[in-house]
Amino acid sequence: MDNLLCHRCKIQTRTGAANDFGEQIYSYADTYTSVLCRFSSPKGSKIRLDSGEFVTDAPKIFLKADQDVSENCRIVGVVGFTHTYRVMKVNRRYDGNGIHHTDCDLEKVI
Numbered sequence: 001m002d003n004l005l006c007h008r009c010k011i012q013t014r015t016g017a018a019n020d021f022g023e024q025i026y027s028y029a030d031t032y033t034s035v036l037c038r039f040s041s042p043k044g045s046k047i048r049l050d051s052g053e054f055v056t057d058a059p060k061i062f063l064k065a066d067q068d069v070s071e072n073c074r075i076v077g078v079v080g081f082t083h084t085y086r087v088m089k090v091n092r093r094y095d096g097n098g099i100h101h102t103d104c105d106l107e108k109v110i
Helices: none
Strands: 007-018 024-039 046-048 054-056 058-066 074-079 084-095 098-109
Touching: 024 074
Parallel strands: none
Antiparallel strands: 007 024, 007 074, 024 058, 046 054, 058 098, 074 084, 084 098
């Protein structure tokens, strides 16, 4: 799997604190830098959900099985791709020996 991970990214974790009005203010801090990954952007291809609805396929990132990542983290492209993305969903992929790799559905941060 490692030889397929041809890109690098930073993973940022969201932290929050309340302001004077009690509203949550979020910021992001680098948790991991120079993470081996593979970014995939399917150029607007359509996928069919279990419900039968068609949606535009989202960008994905593939990570090592033991990489720590969670929903609402940010992925920042360092080598091989650019832009900042929010992790929408984390998918652990298994083979006969356990977790093979992790992939995440992404949403571009504008």
